[in-house]
Amino acid sequence: MTAAAPPADAIESLRTIGREFHGRGWSLGTSSNYSVVVSREPLELLVTVSGKDKSALGRDDFVRVDAGGEVCDGSGRRSSAETLLHCTIAELIPSVGAVLHTHSPWGTILSGAELPAGSPAGDLRVAGYEMLKGLEGITTHDTEELVPIFANTQDMPELAERIHRRFAGLDFAAAGRPPLHGFLIARHGLYTWGRDLAAARRHVEIFEFLFECVVRSRMLPGSGG
Ligand SMILES: [Zn+2]
Numbered sequence: 001m002t003a004a005a006p007p008a009d010a011i012e013s014l015r016t017i018g019r020e021f022h023g024r025g026w027s028l029g030t031s032s033n034y035s036v037v038v039s040r041e042p043l044e045l046l047v048t049v050s051g052k053d054k055s056a057l058g059r060d061d062f063v064r065v066d067a068g069g070e071v072c073d074g075s076g077r078r079s080s081a082e083t084l085l086h087c088t089i090a091e092l093i094p095s096v097g098a099v100l101h102t103h104s105p106w107g108t109i110l111s112g113a114e115l116p117a118g119s120p121a122g123d124l125r126v127a128g129y130e131m132l133k134g135l136e137g138i139t140t141h142d143t144e145e146l147v148p149i150f151a152n153t154q155d156m157p158e159l160a161e162r163i164h165r166r167f168a169g170l171d172f173a174a175a176g177r178p179p180l181h182g183f184l185i186a187r188h189g190l191y192t193w194g195r196d197l198a199a200a201r202r203h204v205e206i207f208e209f210l211f212e213c214v215v216r217s218r219m220l221p222g223s224g225g
Helices: 007-023 083-092 105-114 130-134 156-167 197-218
Strands: 033-040 043-048 062-066 098-102 121-127 144-150 182-185 189-194
Touching: 007 033, 007 043, 007 062, 007 098, 007 197, 033 083, 043 083, 062 083, 083 098, 083 156, 083 189, 098 197, 105 121, 105 182, 105 189, 105 197, 121 197, 130 197, 144 156, 156 182, 189 197
Parallel strands: 144 182
Antiparallel strands: 033 043, 033 098, 043 062, 098 189, 121 144, 182 189
Protein backbone atom coordinates (compact mmCIF):
# COMPACT_ATOMS: atom_id res chain seq x y z
CA MET A 1 0.00 0.00 0.00
CA THR A 2 1.35 3.44 -0.86
CA ALA A 3 0.41 7.10 -1.04
CA ALA A 4 -1.06 8.96 1.92
CA ALA A 5 -1.47 12.22 0.02
CA PRO A 6 -0.43 13.49 -3.39
CA PRO A 7 2.87 15.38 -2.89
CA ALA A 8 1.61 18.49 -4.73
CA ASP A 9 -1.32 18.85 -2.32
CA ALA A 10 0.90 18.02 0.62
CA ILE A 11 3.40 20.69 -0.40
CA GLU A 12 0.75 23.40 -0.57
CA SER A 13 -0.65 22.34 2.80
CA LEU A 14 2.79 22.36 4.40
CA ARG A 15 3.53 25.82 2.97
CA THR A 16 0.29 27.10 4.50
CA ILE A 17 1.18 25.55 7.85
CA GLY A 18 4.62 27.18 7.70
CA ARG A 19 3.11 30.62 7.20
CA GLU A 20 0.65 30.05 10.02
CA PHE A 21 3.10 28.58 12.52
CA HIS A 22 5.65 31.34 11.83
CA GLY A 23 2.92 33.93 12.33
CA ARG A 24 1.95 32.39 15.66
CA GLY A 25 5.56 32.38 16.88
CA TRP A 26 5.99 28.61 16.84
CA SER A 27 8.48 28.34 13.94
CA LEU A 28 10.73 31.39 14.03
CA GLY A 29 14.22 31.87 12.62
CA THR A 30 14.20 28.85 10.22
CA SER A 31 13.39 26.56 13.17
CA SER A 32 10.95 23.64 13.02
CA ASN A 33 10.36 21.00 10.41
CA TYR A 34 7.29 19.37 8.96
CA SER A 35 6.64 16.12 7.14
CA VAL A 36 3.94 13.97 5.58
CA VAL A 37 4.07 10.25 4.90
CA VAL A 38 3.83 9.78 1.13
CA SER A 39 4.45 6.02 1.05
CA ARG A 40 4.20 3.23 3.62
CA GLU A 41 5.79 0.34 1.75
CA PRO A 42 8.54 1.32 1.51
CA LEU A 43 8.29 4.10 4.09
CA GLU A 44 8.93 7.51 2.51
CA LEU A 45 8.29 10.99 3.85
CA LEU A 46 8.14 14.41 2.27
CA VAL A 47 10.03 16.71 4.65
CA THR A 48 11.13 20.34 4.74
CA VAL A 49 14.59 21.20 3.41
CA SER A 50 17.15 22.27 6.01
CA GLY A 51 17.37 25.89 7.13
CA LYS A 52 14.37 27.46 5.41
CA ASP A 53 12.30 30.39 6.66
CA LYS A 54 8.95 28.72 7.42
CA SER A 55 7.02 31.89 6.59
CA ALA A 56 8.15 31.68 2.96
CA LEU A 57 8.50 28.01 2.01
CA GLY A 58 8.75 27.55 -1.75
CA ARG A 59 7.42 24.60 -3.71
CA ASP A 60 10.98 23.25 -3.98
CA ASP A 61 11.73 23.47 -0.27
CA PHE A 62 10.78 19.85 0.34
CA VAL A 63 12.57 16.56 -0.22
CA ARG A 64 11.52 12.95 -0.23
CA VAL A 65 13.39 10.75 2.26
CA ASP A 66 13.47 7.02 2.99
CA ALA A 67 12.97 5.26 6.32
CA GLY A 68 16.54 6.04 7.35
CA GLY A 69 16.14 9.75 6.64
CA GLU A 70 18.24 9.68 3.46
CA VAL A 71 17.12 11.84 0.55
CA CYS A 72 15.75 9.50 -2.13
CA ASP A 73 14.35 11.84 -4.79
CA GLY A 74 17.66 12.46 -6.54
CA SER A 75 17.42 16.20 -5.92
CA GLY A 76 20.71 16.44 -4.05
CA ARG A 77 19.09 18.80 -1.53
CA ARG A 78 19.62 18.39 2.20
CA SER A 79 16.69 17.56 4.47
CA SER A 80 16.20 18.99 7.94
CA ALA A 81 18.74 17.96 10.55
CA GLU A 82 15.98 16.28 12.54
CA THR A 83 14.61 14.23 9.64
CA LEU A 84 15.48 10.97 11.36
CA LEU A 85 13.09 11.81 14.22
CA HIS A 86 10.21 12.21 11.75
CA CYS A 87 11.08 8.84 10.22
CA THR A 88 11.33 7.24 13.66
CA ILE A 89 7.85 8.45 14.65
CA ALA A 90 6.35 7.34 11.32
CA GLU A 91 8.00 3.93 11.71
CA LEU A 92 6.89 3.43 15.32
CA ILE A 93 3.27 4.52 14.76
CA PRO A 94 1.75 2.89 11.64
CA SER A 95 -1.29 5.20 11.58
CA VAL A 96 0.81 8.39 11.33
CA GLY A 97 0.28 10.45 8.17
CA ALA A 98 2.06 13.65 9.22
CA VAL A 99 4.61 14.80 11.82
CA LEU A 100 5.01 18.43 12.89
CA HIS A 101 7.82 19.89 14.99
CA THR A 102 7.70 23.40 16.49
CA HIS A 103 9.93 25.60 18.68
CA SER A 104 7.46 27.66 20.71
CA PRO A 105 8.37 29.79 23.74
CA TRP A 106 5.90 28.00 26.04
CA GLY A 107 7.02 24.51 25.04
CA THR A 108 10.65 25.58 25.36
CA ILE A 109 10.16 27.05 28.85
CA LEU A 110 8.00 24.24 30.17
CA SER A 111 10.16 21.39 28.87
CA GLY A 112 13.23 22.94 30.47
CA ALA A 113 11.48 23.50 33.77
CA GLU A 114 10.07 19.97 33.93
CA LEU A 115 13.21 17.98 33.18
CA PRO A 116 15.44 17.49 36.24
CA ALA A 117 19.00 18.74 35.68
CA GLY A 118 21.21 16.00 34.30
CA SER A 119 18.29 13.68 33.62
CA PRO A 120 18.05 12.10 30.16
CA ALA A 121 14.25 12.00 30.24
CA GLY A 122 11.17 12.95 32.20
CA ASP A 123 7.43 13.34 31.86
CA LEU A 124 5.06 16.30 31.78
CA ARG A 125 1.54 15.57 33.01
CA VAL A 126 -1.30 17.79 31.85
CA ALA A 127 -4.65 17.16 33.52
CA GLY A 128 -8.14 18.57 33.79
CA TYR A 129 -8.25 20.90 30.80
CA GLU A 130 -11.23 20.98 28.43
CA MET A 131 -8.83 21.51 25.50
CA LEU A 132 -7.39 18.02 26.05
CA LYS A 133 -10.42 16.89 24.03
CA GLY A 134 -8.68 18.24 20.93
CA LEU A 135 -6.26 15.32 21.11
CA GLU A 136 -7.34 12.23 19.19
CA GLY A 137 -9.42 9.80 21.23
CA ILE A 138 -9.86 12.02 24.31
CA THR A 139 -13.50 12.70 25.15
CA THR A 140 -13.39 14.32 28.58
CA HIS A 141 -11.53 17.01 30.48
CA ASP A 142 -11.31 14.61 33.41
CA THR A 143 -8.15 12.92 32.25
CA GLU A 144 -4.38 13.22 32.23
CA GLU A 145 -2.14 13.43 29.17
CA LEU A 146 1.45 12.23 29.52
CA VAL A 147 4.02 14.09 27.44
CA PRO A 148 7.51 12.53 27.54
CA ILE A 149 10.44 14.95 27.69
CA PHE A 150 13.82 14.01 26.24
CA ALA A 151 17.06 15.84 26.99
CA ASN A 152 18.24 17.79 23.96
CA THR A 153 21.17 16.70 21.80
CA GLN A 154 22.61 17.28 18.33
CA ASP A 155 23.13 13.52 17.94
CA MET A 156 19.94 12.49 16.14
CA PRO A 157 20.65 8.73 15.94
CA GLU A 158 21.21 8.71 19.70
CA LEU A 159 17.95 10.61 20.32
CA ALA A 160 16.08 8.35 17.90
CA GLU A 161 17.33 5.39 19.94
CA ARG A 162 16.02 6.96 23.16
CA ILE A 163 12.64 7.51 21.48
CA HIS A 164 12.60 3.85 20.38
CA ARG A 165 13.24 2.75 23.95
CA ARG A 166 10.59 5.09 25.41
CA PHE A 167 7.94 3.95 22.92
CA ALA A 168 8.71 0.25 23.39
CA GLY A 169 5.65 -1.66 24.51
CA LEU A 170 3.19 1.15 23.77
CA ASP A 171 0.29 -0.02 21.62
CA PHE A 172 -0.51 2.60 19.00
CA ALA A 173 -2.53 0.13 16.94
CA ALA A 174 -5.24 -0.42 19.55
CA ALA A 175 -8.62 1.21 19.02
CA GLY A 176 -9.52 4.33 20.99
CA ARG A 177 -7.16 6.73 22.68
CA PRO A 178 -3.50 6.48 21.62
CA PRO A 179 -0.99 6.09 24.49
CA LEU A 180 0.81 9.33 23.50
CA HIS A 181 0.10 12.26 21.18
CA GLY A 182 3.47 13.98 21.26
CA PHE A 183 6.71 14.58 23.13
CA LEU A 184 8.97 17.47 24.06
CA ILE A 185 12.70 17.91 23.68
CA ALA A 186 13.95 19.96 26.61
CA ARG A 187 14.53 23.67 25.91
CA HIS A 188 13.95 22.85 22.26
CA GLY A 189 10.43 22.08 21.14
CA LEU A 190 7.45 19.84 20.46
CA TYR A 191 6.98 16.83 18.22
CA THR A 192 3.42 15.75 17.53
CA TRP A 193 1.69 13.81 14.79
CA GLY A 194 -1.66 12.75 13.40
CA ARG A 195 -3.28 10.40 10.94
CA ASP A 196 -3.20 13.30 8.47
CA LEU A 197 -1.86 16.82 8.32
CA ALA A 198 -5.06 18.37 9.66
CA ALA A 199 -4.94 16.18 12.77
CA ALA A 200 -1.24 16.89 13.33
CA ARG A 201 -1.85 20.63 12.95
CA ARG A 202 -4.70 20.46 15.45
CA HIS A 203 -2.46 18.62 17.91
CA VAL A 204 0.18 21.37 17.65
CA GLU A 205 -2.48 23.98 18.35
CA ILE A 206 -3.88 22.04 21.31
CA PHE A 207 -0.48 21.33 22.84
CA GLU A 208 0.69 24.93 22.43
CA PHE A 209 -2.49 26.14 24.15
CA LEU A 210 -2.00 23.66 27.01
CA PHE A 211 1.69 24.50 27.48
CA GLU A 212 0.87 28.20 27.74
CA CYS A 213 -1.91 27.47 30.24
CA VAL A 214 0.39 25.34 32.40
CA VAL A 215 3.17 27.96 32.48
CA ARG A 216 0.86 30.94 32.98
CA SER A 217 -1.10 29.19 35.74
CA ARG A 218 2.14 28.68 37.65
CA MET A 219 2.73 32.43 37.48
CA LEU A 220 -0.50 33.25 39.29
CA PRO A 221 -0.16 34.51 42.89
CA GLY A 222 -0.49 31.64 45.32
CA SER A 223 0.11 29.00 42.68
CA GLY A 224 3.32 27.96 44.42
CA GLY A 225 4.89 27.62 41.01
ZN1 LIG B 1 14.02 21.39 16.35
